[in-house]
Amino acid sequence: MNHPLPPDTANEPLAPGQRLPDSERKEFSPEALVEIQAIMAKFPDKLAATLPALHIAQREFGFVSLAAMKAVAQAIGIPEGHVFGVATFYTMYQKAPVGRFHLQVCTNISCALRGAAQLLEKVCEKTGVKPGQGPSADGLWSVEEVECLAGCGSGPCVQVNHDVYDEFVDEKKLLEVMEACKRGDYRPWAK
Amino acid sequence: MAAIRTKPDPQIYTFPGFGTDKFPNLMLRGAGDLDNWHLKTYEQKHEGYVALKAALKLEPVAVVEEMKTSGIRGRGGAGFPCGLKWSFMPKDTADRKFTRYLVCNGDEGEPGTFKDRAILEYNPHQLIEGMIIGGWAMQCAKGFVYIRGEFLWLVEKLEAAIQQARDAGYLGKNILGTGWDYDILVYRGAGAYICGEETALLNSLEGRRGEPRVKPPFPAAKGAFGQPTTVNNVETLAAVPPILRMGGAEYAKLGTPKNTGTRIFGVSGHVKRPGLFELPLGTPMDFVVNELAGGSSTGRKIKAIIPGGASAPMFDEKDFDCPLDFDTVKARGSMAGSGGLICMDEDTCMVQATLRLIRFYAHESCGQCTPCREGCNWMEMVLHRIEHGEGRMEDLDLLASLTPRIGLRTLCPLGDAACGPMDSALQKFRHEFEHHITHKTCYATGSRLLSTVGAH
Numbered sequence: 001m002n003h004p005l006p007p008d009t010a011n012e013p014l015a016p017g018q019r020l021p022d023s024e025r026k027e028f029s030p031e032a033l034v035e036i037q038a039i040m041a042k043f044p045d046k047l048a049a050t051l052p053a054l055h056i057a058q059r060e061f062g063f064v065s066l067a068a069m070k071a072v073a074q075a076i077g078i079p080e081g082h083v084f085g086v087a088t089f090y091t092m093y094q095k096a097p098v099g100r101f102h103l104q105v106c107t108n109i110s111c112a113l114r115g116a117a118q119l120l121e122k123v124c125e126k127t128g129v130k131p132g133q134g135p136s137a138d139g140l141w142s143v144e145e146v147e148c149l150a151g152c153g154s155g156p157c158v159q160v161n162h163d164v165y166d167e168f169v170d171e172k173k174l175l176e177v178m179e180a181c182k183r184g185d186y187r188p189w190a191k
Numbered sequence: 192m193a194a195i196r197t198k199p200d201p202q203i204y205t206f207p208g209f210g211t212d213k214f215p216n217l218m219l220r221g222a223g224d225l226d227n228w229h230l231k232t233y234e235q236k237h238e239g240y241v242a243l244k245a246a247l248k249l250e251p252v253a254v255v256e257e258m259k260t261s262g263i264r265g266r267g268g269a270g271f272p273c274g275l276k277w278s279f280m281p282k283d284t285a286d287r288k289f290t291r292y293l294v295c296n297g298d299e300g301e302p303g304t305f306k307d308r309a310i311l312e313y314n315p316h317q318l319i320e321g322m323i324i325g326g327w328a329m330q331c332a333k334g335f336v337y338i339r340g341e342f343l344w345l346v347e348k349l350e351a352a353i354q355q356a357r358d359a360g361y362l363g364k365n366i367l368g369t370g371w372d373y374d375i376l377v378y379r380g381a382g383a384y385i386c387g388e389e390t391a392l393l394n395s396l397e398g399r400r401g402e403p404r405v406k407p408p409f410p411a412a413k414g415a416f417g418q419p420t421t422v423n424n425v426e427t428l429a430a431v432p433p434i435l436r437m438g439g440a441e442y443a444k445l446g447t448p449k450n451t452g453t454r455i456f457g458v459s460g461h462v463k464r465p466g467l468f469e470l471p472l473g474t475p476m477d478f479v480v481n482e483l484a485g486g487s488s489t490g491r492k493i494k495a496i497i498p499g500g501a502s503a504p505m506f507d508e509k510d511f512d513c514p515l516d517f518d519t520v521k522a523r524g525s526m527a528g529s530g531g532l533i534c535m536d537e538d539t540c541m542v543q544a545t546l547r548l549i550r551f552y553a554h555e556s557c558g559q560c561t562p563c564r565e566g567c568n569w570m571e572m573v574l575h576r577i578e579h580g581e582g583r584m585e586d587l588d589l590l591a592s593l594t595p596r597i598g599l600r601t602l603c604p605l606g607d608a609a610c611g612p613m614d615s616a617l618q619k620f621r622h623e624f625e626h627h628i629t630h631k632t633c634y635a636t637g638s639r640l641l642s643t644v645g646a647h
Contacts, residue, residue: 044333048378051378051398090380090401091381108551109302109497109501109547117639121643150299150307152303153457155459167200
């Protein structure tokens with residue numbers, strides 16, 4: 001009888017968590033912990049603090065790394081697996097580093113009818129990065145194609161970091177927005 | 192606290208005749224004026240908190256009755272009568288006391304819909320007032336406002352407005368001497384369209400993955416944090432103060448008998464004046480698109496209109512006269528949904544438009560039910576194949592055979608929503624799909640709707 005060979009561990013795929021890039025930071029700042037405690041106290045169940053805590057983690061760590069998820073689980077006192085499940089469910093938690101200015105272009109139907117596809121190509125051309133590719137060499141830009149930003153009436157719309165800037169963005173407007181980013185007129189992505 | 196954003200926005204909110212008896216201005220009062228969110232402005236200019244003071248003098252049951260008289264139907268999409276929904280909440284009995292919650296659904300993610308955002312931007316106090324009245328009517332312990340994650344600046348604005356209301360004594364302990372305690376908490380989502388579905392929203396509010404729950408139990412029995420809960424749309428709750436100010440019977444005179452009141456229609460796509468227009472229900476669609484939104488912006492005829500946000504089946508030319516109310520739109524084979532009208536001109540390639548919509552549903556499916564998770568992805572792949580000139584005639588039958596296997600076979604309506612555009616596009620614009628298959632190129636000559644650098 002043939003015995004099965006021992007599993008070849010060298011080529012085994014990594015566990016889901018190990019595939020995520022690592023962040024420099026490993027722990028929350030004391031102020032962030034206070035903030036999370038305050039949120040936990042406000043809601044009837046401490047589990048409700050998961051989403052807000054992940055938002056705080058993204059602000060502190062720059063993106064939601066595995067270390068950030070572990071820190072959230074520890075701060076709230078809930079299983080790490082739960083936090084991993086939540087963090088990977090929602091698209092606004094970036095699981096990889098983004099640039100200082102994260103440009104999110106809506107390409108859904110209303111914006112597409114007004115030229116969002118061409119705008120996204122323009123954004124990629126001007127910044128030199130493609131969606132989902134991570135930040136540009138200078139660390140300034142990253143681009144993401146997103147679903148509806150609720151700016152349908154004034155599309156195509158672009159969100160820079162955390163604010164929606166939606167005034168009928170064309171090439172001229174896009175260059176203005178990028179100039180304004182460099183001047184520092186925009187809310188920064190993370191601390 | 193973060194500074195409140197004061198960036199003007201270029202949206203159109205008004206039209207000639209807006210604010211008169213024919214087109215009353217109930218929810219978009221002061222829209223366009225960035226100072227309008229202050230409590231002082233709301234109280235001085237827009238009869239702010241008058242309705243609340245009147246409501247607190249009434250018995251909670253009387254407030255629910257007033258809502259029933261008004262006949263207002265939920266503005267989120269399904270059009271369920273709001274007063275009836277409120278009356279489903281369990282009442283306290285001698286041996287059982289309930290902790291009830293009111294949840295406001297501000298997870299505006301439906302493509303083509305951008306109304307809640309205007310209310311939150313310019314009239315947050317009207318929403319807060321509506322939530323307090325709703326809380327009183329159902330004797331709730333707390334209210335939660337769930338707002339989509341992208342609206343960070345609106346979360347900050349709403350929190351500032353809630354603080355103003357707290358300082359004025361409209362929220363907190365013993366509100367206006369009634370002995371009733373109530374507070375509103377704001378919760379920020381993190382980018383999931385599915386959280387607009389009420390039970391998915393409740394899961395998300397509890398800090399879980401936004402996956403819809405099995406119904407029953409309905410939220411009125413077991414909702415947020417396991418307690419009886421009512422979920423209402425932002426627009427529905429913002430309509431509550433005007434209803435109580437003018438009286439339910441007076442409000443019921445607006446619109447048509449079974450579809451009362453006004454609603455905010457968002458017009459987007461190929462029109463000259465895209466924007467938000469508050470109109471009585473039953474206003475004909477061609478009036479909204481041609482008179483108010485200025486008709487086609489490209490000079491070409493409008494070929495298709497989606498009447499209620501991306502999930503609604505499309506209308507072609509012969510239905511453009513459809514009165515926009517819940518029942519008529521449904522009778523004509525679509526749904527009034529969230530009131531977002533998306534207009535597409537003659538040169539729009541319907542294969543690309545359908546692919547773009549189906550890609551959205553494939554991306555946003557939560558993955559819980561197999562028919563929706565797999566079905567939407569397969570529809571996307573087949574449409575992708577047709578769009579890239581590799582389609583076969585059998586593909587059209589394949590697509591038509593997929594939708595009945597998805598629709599009504601999932602926990603939540605996301606699967607049905609994906610079938611709406613797919614079925615209607617195939618029925619009404621089949622020749623474009625056939626042209627794509629036989630000629631390997633678009634039937635229409637308009638600009639591309641799909642980018643070549645997409646990450647999807």
